[in-house]
Amino acid sequence: MPWTTPPGAGATVFIWSGYSLAERDRRWQAVRENGGKAGFDCILVPLGNGVDGRYMTQLRCSAMVLPTDGRGPITIADRRSNNAWVPEPWQTGREWAEPMGEALLDLGMERARIGVVGLKGGTVTHCSSIDGVVNHTALAQVMSKLPNAKFADATDIVGRVRYVKGEEEIDFVRRSTAVARAGLDELINLARPGVDAGVLYADVTARLLELRSEYYPLALTLDPLGTPKPKRFANPPIGRRLETNSLINSEVNAILGAQLTQVCQPILLGQIPDEWKPVIDLQQELYEAGLTLLKPGITFGALEEFVNTFGAKRKMKTVIQMHGCGYGDDGPLLPAKTNEDRLTDLRIEKGNAFIWKPMVTTDDERIQFTWGGPVIVTDQGCEALFTRPHGMVSIC
Amino acid sequence: MESPADIIWKGYSLAERDWRWQRVRENAAEAGFDCVFVPLCVDGRNLHLSLEQSRGTRSDCRFLTQLENAAVILPTDGRTPIVISAPESGNDWVPDFRPVEDSWGESMAQGLIDAGMERARVGVSGMRRGLYTHGRAFHGVVNHGSYAEVLRRLPHAIFDNATEVIGYARYVKSAEQIECLRRGAAIAAAGIDKMIELARPGMDEGVLYSRVMQRMVSLGSEYYPMAFYSGLHGGGRLPRFEDPTEGRFLQPMYRIANEVDAVFGGLIAQEQQPIILGPIPDSWKPAIEAQRDLYYAALEQLRPGRSFGEFMDFVNGFGERRGLKSLLLMHGRGYGDDGPLFTPQNRGARNRDVRIENGNVFIVKPIVSSADGSFDTSWGGCVLVTETGGEPLVRRRPGMVSIT
Numbered sequence: 015m016p017w018t019t020p021p022g023a024g025a026t027v028f029i030w031s032g033y034s035l036a037e038r039d040r041r042w043q044a045v046r047e048n049g050g051k052a053g054f055d056c057i058l059v060p061l062g063n064g065v066d067g068r069y070m071t072q073l074r075c076s077a078m079v080l081p082t083d084g085r086g087p088i089t090i091a092d093r094r095s096n097n098a099w100v101p102e103p104w105q106t107g108r109e110w111a112e113p114m115g116e117a118l119l120d121l122g123m124e125r126a127r128i129g130v131v132g133l134k135g136g137t138v139t140h141c142s143s144i145d146g147v148v149n150h151t152a153l154a155q156v157m158s159k160l161p162n163a164k165f166a167d168a169t170d171i172v173g174r175v176r177y178v179k180g181e182e183e184i185d186f187v188r189r190s191t192a193v194a195r196a197g198l199d200e201l202i203n204l205a206r207p208g209v210d211a212g213v214l215y216a217d218v219t220a221r222l223l224e225l226r227s228e229y230y231p232l233a234l235t236l237d238p239l240g241t242p243k244p245k246r247f248a249n250p251p252i253g254r255r256l257e258t259n260s261l262i263n264s265e266v267n268a269i270l271g272a273q274l275t276q277v278c279q280p281i282l283l284g285q286i287p288d289e290w291k292p293v294i295d296l297q298q299e300l301y302e303a304g305l306t307l308l309k310p311g312i313t314f315g316a317l318e319e320f321v322n323t324f325g326a327k328r329k330m331k332t333v334i335q336m337h338g339c340g341y342g343d344d345g346p347l348l349p350a351k352t353n354e355d356r357l358t359d360l361r362i363e364k365g366n367a368f369i370w371k372p373m374v375t376t377d378d379e380r381i382q383f384t385w386g387g388p389v390i391v392t393d394q395g396c397e398a399l400f401t402r403p404h405g406m407v408s409i410c
Numbered sequence: 411m412e413s414p415a416d417i418i419w420k421g422y423s424l425a426e427r428d429w430r431w432q433r434v435r436e437n438a439a440e441a442g443f444d445c446v447f448v449p450l451c452v453d454g455r456n457l458h459l460s461l462e463q464s465r466g467t468r469s470d471c472r473f474l475t476q477l478e479n480a481a482v483i484l485p486t487d488g489r490t491p492i493v494i495s496a497p498e499s500g501n502d503w504v505p506d507f508r509p510v511e512d513s514w515g516e517s518m519a520q521g522l523i524d525a526g527m528e529r530a531r532v533g534v535s536g537m538r539r540g541l542y543t544h545g546r547a548f549h550g551v552v553n554h555g556s557y558a559e560v561l562r563r564l565p566h567a568i569f570d571n572a573t574e575v576i577g578y579a580r581y582v583k584s585a586e587q588i589e590c591l592r593r594g595a596a597i598a599a600a601g602i603d604k605m606i607e608l609a610r611p612g613m614d615e616g617v618l619y620s621r622v623m624q625r626m627v628s629l630g631s632e633y634y635p636m637a638f639y640s641g642l643h644g645g646g647r648l649p650r651f652e653d654p655t656e657g658r659f660l661q662p663m664y665r666i667a668n669e670v671d672a673v674f675g676g677l678i679a680q681e682q683q684p685i686i687l688g689p690i691p692d693s694w695k696p697a698i699e700a701q702r703d704l705y706y707a708a709l710e711q712l713r714p715g716r717s718f719g720e721f722m723d724f725v726n727g728f729g730e731r732r733g734l735k736s737l738l739l740m741h742g743r744g745y746g747d748d749g750p751l752f753t754p755q756n757r758g759a760r761n762r763d764v765r766i767e768n769g770n771v772f773i774v775k776p777i778v779s780s781a782d783g784s785f786d787t788s789w790g791g792c793v794l795v796t797e798t799g800g801e802p803l804v805r806r807r808p809g810m811v812s813i814t
Contacts, residue, residue, distance in 0.1 A: 024754075024755055025650040026647070027650050027652055028649050028650065029652075029653065030653070030656075061457070062452045062457050062554070063456055064458045065456055074458060092459065107755055108547075108548045108756075109548055111549055133554065143453070143456075144512075144514065145450060145514045145515055145553055145555035145556035145559075146554060146556075147452050147453065147456040148452070148554040148555065149452055149550070149551070149552070149554060150549075150552040150553060150554040150557045150558070151537055151538060151549040154554070155549070210415040211414070212415060212627070212628065212630055213413060213414065213415075213628045216623075216624050216625075216627035216628035217624065219623065219624065219633065220621065220624030220627075223620035223623060223653075223654045226616055226656050229635060249632045249633070250627050250630055250631070250632070251414065252414050252415075252630055253414070253416075253419070254414070255415045
């Protein structure tokens with residue numbers, strides 16, 4: 015029995031929902047196939063897993079039950095929201111467990127094997143959420159309504175679909191990168207000794223927003239060159255001005271078409287010391303060597319081995335640093351914090367999009383340099399989207 | 411206002427930390443808990459029922475530790491809490507935290523065992539919605555995978571909902587918190603001033619949105635999305651946006667509604683200002699004037715000891731005396747998803763017995779509608795409850811701004 019909008023429900027919140035119906039069908043069909051192969055009767059994207067919900071529905075907040083036998087899904091949405099992908103979702107206000115349970119029952123899942131997306135951190139999605147993202151009370155209530163069903167983790171069922179981008183998504187990865195790059199340009203234009211770091215933060219953020227990025231925190235360190243553990247800011251710094259010799263390491267993020275991208279470009283408010291130059295040069299070699307390896311069929315085990323041994327001949331340390339572009343918390347996340355084994359045999363595929371930003375440090379780790387941005391894996395190899403000249407930006 | 415570099419604020423004091431911890435301990439002991447447990451909660455990007463709720467998911471750990479993500483085990487017998495967090499965490503309040511090992515579930519379970527809670531009565535904050543906090547999150551905010559592991563590893567402990575234990579501690583603000591909210595309210599007001607300065611027919615709404623956010627962040631606010639509504643009157647509900655829009659331009663006689671929030675010291679302040687790009691129609695003026703009178707009258711009524719039942723009845727009955735309708739719209743201010751919650755969706759009947767207290771801070775923004783419901787208006791801002799009634803944290807005049 016469909017749920018309808020409760021009285022007094024809040025205003026509908028409109029979010030970007032510009033992907034085509036063909037893209038929707040591609041995603042849904044791929045999830046159905048993965049789910050069927052894994053022996054699931056349906057895939058449940060429950061309350062708490064908002065990122066996969068958005069991937070499957072283009073709604074800000076939704077839950078979904080997608081049978082693997084080819085039937086259409088039941089989507090649950092809030093605040094009267096709907097869109098071309100899900101024109102007639104079930105509507106709820108703040109109660110989610112009941113409609114999720116009823117959706118499963120309506121679809122005949124009383125004794126089914128139900129794949130729950132987001133129960134654990136996945137191989138290529140929810141990578142930093144090692145315990146998953148699912149709301150406990152709601153899922154427990156759903157499980158109590160279906161005591162004879164079996165619930166198992168299905169994070170990778172959707173994750174593996176998100177891992178390979180469609181053409182429309184790739185287009186937005188490009189556009190998103192261009193916006194992140196514009197944000198970085200603003201940072202370079204404005205960063206000078208004496209500048210209020212909080213105002214700088216606001217100006218770069220505003221530049222990204224003006225270009226229609228969804229908000230994602232800009233991350234900065236600002237301490238003088240040589241500071242052992244510089245403080246990281248993901249909000250406007252309070253009580254700070256840039257100084258001569260401030261080293262600005264940044265992660266400038268943008269989101270267009272729900273595709274999160276990032277560019278990393280160190281900026282020094284001073285002359286680059288000579289001792290930094292070999293580190294920067296080696297990072298460039300490593301970055302470029304990595305581009306030649308990032309092609310379909312290569313395993314992450316092989317890539318990591320290559321990167322992590324690259325610096326030995328120069329008596330420096332080289333560390334793999336990368337993660338996926340996409341709807342958020344995309345992987346693989348390297349270096350891996352947990353479950354490293356399952357990444358060893360994971361292969362790079364055409365249509366992957368990553369942030370590629372390996373790090374080089376001196377042996378004593380006193381000097382560290384990271385530079386990089388988004389890359390897209392193609393048939394031929396990989397295409398770097400961050401095309402600034404490599405190196406440290408020096409502002410004197 | 412000061413620029414961020416000139417703000418002298420070093421964070422909350424250790425005395426503030428101890429005050430918070432002690433309030434929670436006392437509430438927990440009164441409720442018969444051996445400890446209060448703030449488990450890993452779902453991140454706000456994934457559990458996003460609303461802006462407030464999203465920010466509120468991990469609000470209890472921020473309240474107790476000032477960390478963005480942490481689990482806390484606070485024994486009621488006076489011992490210091492065990493705090494579990496990501497390896498790169500730590501601050502002055504919790505210099506000795508435990509980094510998460512293989513999973514949050516295992517680390518939290520071990521923390522409870524180490525605190526001697528194998529057979530204890532454990533109060534879990536965030537299991538379900540509360541009166542004072544997590545009011546929008548009917549199913550709470552707790553992460554399933556890790557919590558299920560805790561239950562599995564402590565089969566003899568009793569776990570009960572303790573959302574109100576921390577919620578009630580958060581309900582009354584300290585002097586340090588009030589100062590942060592006061593600054594936040596002033597920043598939000600500055601954001602509104604920027605909107606009034608820029609909003610003109612032809613203005614790109616996305617650029618307007620960006621400039622308002624720029625203004626608030628450049629005064630030291632954390633980024634908290636503004637809720638922005640625009641459109642002609644009479645076409646149904648105005649659409650709501652929480653990101654800069656694309657391809658939308660302001661037009662003559664557009665109504666603009668908003669919720670302009672600023673975050674300082676982790677606490678969310680909000681100010682609200684309706685705007686019209688043209689003259690205010692005469693037929694709207696009675697409701698706008700009544701809304702202003704209602705706001706001021708409500709401040710008089712916001713006194714310690716009064717129940718929300720009395721307060722709600724006063725506000726909801728105010729419009730009728732003028733042949734209009736009125737409805738209470740308000741909720742608490744704080745770390746996110748603060749209550750009690752009174753909205754058109756959640757009328758607040760469950761909050762009737764909650765008492766207003768000295769040191770509460772609310773966003774007060776009652777709605778007044780014309781008798782036929784064809785026009786409604788809401789104006790409001792942050793209000794501190796004092797012995798003599800409600801005190802706005804920033805002085806602004808209620809009403810609709812007309813830009814001609």
